[in-house]
Amino acid sequence: MTSQSSPAAAPAPGEHPNQFALLRQRRFAPFFWTQFSGAANDNLFKFAFTVMVTYQLSVGWLPPAMAGLVIGALFILPFLLFSATSGQLTDKHDKTVMIRFVKNLEIVIMAIAAWGFYSENAAVLLGCTFLMGLHSTLFGPVKFAYLPQVLNERELTGGNGMVEMGTFVAILLGNVVGGLIMAVPEVGHRDVAIACVLLALAGRAVAQFIPSAPATDPGLKINWNPVSETWRNLRLAHDNIVVFRSLLGISWMWFFGAVFLSQFPSFAKEVLHGNEQVASLLLVVFSIGIGTGSLLCEVLSRRHIEIGLVPLGAIGMSVFAVDLYFAARGLPPADSLTLGQFVAIGAHWRVMADLALLSLFAGLYSVPMYALIQMRAQPTHRARIIAANNILNALFMIASSVIAGGLLEAGFTIPQIFLLVGLANAVVAFYIFMLVPEYLLRFIAWGASRFIYRFRVRGDEHIPMQGAAVLVCNHVSFVDAVLLMAASPRPIRFLMDHRIFRFPVLGWLFRLAKAIPIAPQKEDPAAYEAAFEQAAEVLREGDLLAIFPEGGITRDGQIQEFKGGIMKILERAPAPVIPMALTNLWGSYFSRIEKEGAMVRPFRRGMFSRVGLNVGAALAPAEVQPQPLRERVAALLAQG
Known part of the structure; x- marks a missing residue:
């Protein structure tokens, strides 16, 4: 992500309690109310116009049965004609400048529409329907491109949820208010005209407070x-x-x-x-x-x-x-x-x-x-x-x-x-x-981390949002990889013992995740080398790679010695190393214990047992050696 588009100015994760707190912040609140007013005005105008030509006007060339279809088609047509152009304009120009231009356009359109309502001119209002579709076409790319510039990854889902909620509430209010005002005898047309203009003016006033969101491709040729x-x-x-x-x-x-x-x-x-x-x-x-x-x-x-x-x-x-x-x-x-x-x-x-x-x-x-x-x-x-x-x-x-x-x-x-x-x-x-198996994999990981275990992640801000990195973790159970998937906002490729692929469900799951099987060098030297080369290629492509350097699942809950495989990977493709430790997982259904294998008694530790993942700060490739890295993971494990 370029420096222009990075939400570096956004508050640190956890600084505000939930998505509603964004409504108190200048980077989000003026934008939210600007898009809310625009969506409300779109629908107030369209529904009032539909009610007028369906129940109140007798327009020979626009039968009531066709009115809703024609109005809907005219509104959608600009999306087909002008979306490509609007996307270019948004990438080329400051998004706040684009928003204010669109709101200025809305005022002009609503002024023309006000005259159309007042004079009961259906042709003028049909033209305004097309223009309001153009208004929405221009605003659409701005709306969704603005958010990732001002919100960080932890805020983006909440911000989108607020915008989606606001849009549907605005649609609902616009439809209800438009229908109610238009139904008022004698003054309905006039009041709808006034309401449309006032909403456009209010949206433009609020847009003035939206902070600058610089162009992401100012040199773009349209x-x-x-x-x-x-x-x-x-x-x-x-x-x-x-x-x-x-x-x-x-x-x-x-x-x-x-x-x-x-x-x-x-x-x-x-x-x-x-x-x-x-x-x-x-x-x-x-x-x-x-x-x-x-x-x-x-x-x-x-x-x-x-x-x-x-x-x-x-x-x-x-x-x-x-x-x-x-x-x-x-x-x-x-x-x-x-x-x-x-x-x-x-x-x-x-x-x-x-x-x-x-x-x-x-x-x-x-x-x-x-x-x-x-x-x-x-x-x-x-x-x-x-x-x-x-x-x-x-x-x-x-x-x-x-x-x-x-x-x-x-x-x-x-x-x-x-x-x-x-x-x-x-x-x-x-x-x-x-x-796109990533959706299904994330669903499985999401379900496992909430309905099998009570999973808590600490230090997840150390997992990079972009670029290559090696995630190094202790190996406690057969579902370690699933829990790491649940903790990471990005897809992870895993280097895993080839024997785990023999398990019917887990093997299918890890093949779906494109995990890289590795066999001992003595057993299959060619497969051993090929696995390390695949792992290095993952890093060269800028993706996340996860490995379990112990080479096998612990039987006593203690961290075993780290093998030297990580050094082979870093020699081929240097990348930051993120140490992490799974806690309180040993002794659960999917882990081994000394006298009993894994997956023997389903409720060995009860349901919804509490487990965690502690993530440490990244290490530069030059700092990494197996023993010091093991000590880092052990220190994270000791934090509980």
């Missing part, structure tokens, strides 16, 4: 051809395969969510037999779920970028989408139910619970993916990669509308569409996790 630039952005993203497939994963989430959001009015009316208030309730429940899931990410990830939450989110999305199908079957026929009548029926609470949990898990799914892209994307190209994501999102959302419409035309019911999407989500998620 390519104004959106087609060729879009293709180039996609290729940039594809250079980092984990990032590219994460983009596809996020776009799939937008496909999934768009199917549900687009069907809420029809679902409320035709399946749940409710009125417009019931449709609004579904949107409220969905938005609260997304916001809750987004905020939970920081708690569940222990303030790291924890992509192990992504498979958990995907599982929950599928489970509750499928259950929603069963919950919606066989509901008793009824006339149009009011909100009070709807919530008085017990069967409807299952429907609302499914929607709330489905969207909560969607929040768990999306926030870590966004944080991963922000952290792993090359800083000089970050905004362009996010712009590519916006293009993919728009394409997937359009595809969701086409596919859902086709299924409805083919005679599928809305609950059946929800069922198909839930099942498709399981297939897509499984496919992505097999293509």
Whole structure:
């Protein structure tokens, strides 16, 4: 990461207690309220306009049944046309300057829209819909490229969770307020016009307090051809395969969510037999779920970028989408139910619970993916990669509308569409996790460190966020590698005894993690040398390598002598060495003890036993020798 984009000015980890404390800090709070006001204004404007042309105006060339579709399509079109350009502009210019330019543009657009509402001119308002889509297109890359410049790795998940939560709350408030104001007789049009302009002015005022976020690629030459630039952005993203497939994963989430959001009015009316208030309730429940899931990410990830939450989110999305199908079957026929009548029926609470949990898990799914892209994307190209994501999102959302419409035309019911999407989500998620096993590995490590052990890490700030390093740890059990995975925000390659690969589940897991098997030199000299060369190559590529220098699992809980293999690796590829010690793990189910092997009695030490990992400061390669390194690890182990 370049010095320009590094969050060096951010507070040290642990300086503030949680993500809400960011709202008291200038580097985050003005930005948060700026994006909140923009999202609220987008949706207040769109929904008020939709209500006006659906219920109040008679526009021959815009039938009420088509109004929502046309407005939605016009809003999304700029994402396809201008995302590539907006990504370049964001990388080239100071992001705060870009934000203020976008907010100035919003004031102009809303001034024109105010006249459109006041004069009841649908053509002008359609033009403003397109321009507000352009406003959002320009703001999207800025929004997600700004955060990693001002937040450190421990804050990024929480910051993204706050932004995601704020966005959905703003969408909800914008829709509700827009509909309520527009419905006021005689003065609704005027008041909507005033509200849109005031929100734009408020957003611009708050944007003035956002601190500078310097350009990451000021020498970039703008390519104004959106087609060729879009293709180039996609290729940039594809250079980092984990990032590219994460983009596809996020776009799939937008496909999934768009199917549900687009069907809420029809679902409320035709399946749940409710009125417009019931449709609004579904949107409220969905938005609260997304916001809750987004905020939970920081708690569940222990303030790291924890992509192990992504498979958990995907599982929950599928489970509750499928259950929603069963919950919606066989509901008793009824006339149009009011909100009070709807919530008085017990069967409807299952429907609302499914929607709330489905969207909560969607929040768990999306926030870590966004944080991963922000952290792993090359800083000089970050905004362009996010712009590519916006293009993919728009394409997937359009595809969701086409596919859902086709299924409805083919005679599928809305609950059946929800069922198909839930099942498709399981297939897509499984496919992505097999293509990018890091997600699945992190999920296993996350689960093991929370549901098998109570795992505490101290000194994890010594694990570098970028660049090569050798992690050196004592060897206590068959799950040592899994616990190290859980402690590191980055993927780790392990140099491991070849015999562990014979275990059915663990062997599959470590092969999936691309662990490097090593056999004793006497047993297989060629494999022995090849293992060290592979280990050195990991370091040359700037990645993390973990080794257990004892060469075998302890039988008495004491650290054995360190072998000289680490010196062979450092001779080929010098890199910093990070000493670490697993504590309180010996004697648990996965460790050996003197008179009894490992994995013999499941509850040998009870459930959820407390274990830890102590991480020490890095050593320069020239300082490393086996015996002093063993003493460093022993000192960390003694800290308990």
